[in-house]
Amino acid sequence: MKTETIEVYKCDYCNKLYQRKHFAEAHEKNCCKNPNNYRKCTDECKHLIKKTTKYYYDTGYGEQSRDLELFYCPKKESFLYPSKVENDKKWFDLGDDLNEPMPKECKAYEPIYTNDWFV
Numbered sequence: 001m002k003t004e005t006i007e008v009y010k011c012d013y014c015n016k017l018y019q020r021k022h023f024a025e026a027h028e029k030n031c032c033k034n035p036n037n038y039r040k041c042t043d044e045c046k047h048l049i050k051k052t053t054k055y056y057y058d059t060g061y062g063e064q065s066r067d068l069e070l071f072y073c074p075k076k077e078s079f080l081y082p083s084k085v086e087n088d089k090k091w092f093d094l095g096d097d098l099n100e101p102m103p104k105e106c107k108a109y110e111p112i113y114t115n116d117w118f119v
Contacts, residue, residue: 006019009021009023009024010024011024011027011028011031012028013028013031013033013034013035014031014032014033016031029087030083030084030087030088036083037083037084037087038083038104039082039083039102039103039104040105040106040109041071041073041080041102041103041106041109042071042082042102044109044111044112044113045073045106045108045109045110045111045112046110046111046112047073047074047075047108047109047110048071048072048073048080049071049072049073049074050069050070050071050072051069051070051071051072051079052067052068052069052070053067053068053070053079053094053097054066054067054068055067055068055092055094056095068092070092070099071102073108075108076098076106076108077098078097078098078099078100079094079097079098079099079100080099080100080101080102081099081100081101081102082101082102083101083102085101086101086102
């Protein structure tokens, strides 16, 4: 029997294993357990909703549009995109509508759940 030893790369946040370094680096950048990627908006804010908007783009043969369902904050009056989209630089230019990254700390934040029901 032949035994081989290989180098394995491990995510610092979730301990997932990879055989290739660039895949491990790409995963770590967007890992859901990475504290740099945590945003209170996605899980806990009662203001964040999903809203459909039109996205217009040029195909070379003319302008076309399609409907997108994106996160929207009525308090900030802005569309928000999560940290994964921000890290990959894949957000949409919505023209007149604001489209910005989810903030790490937000003044408009209000939790969905309160401790009132414990009383």
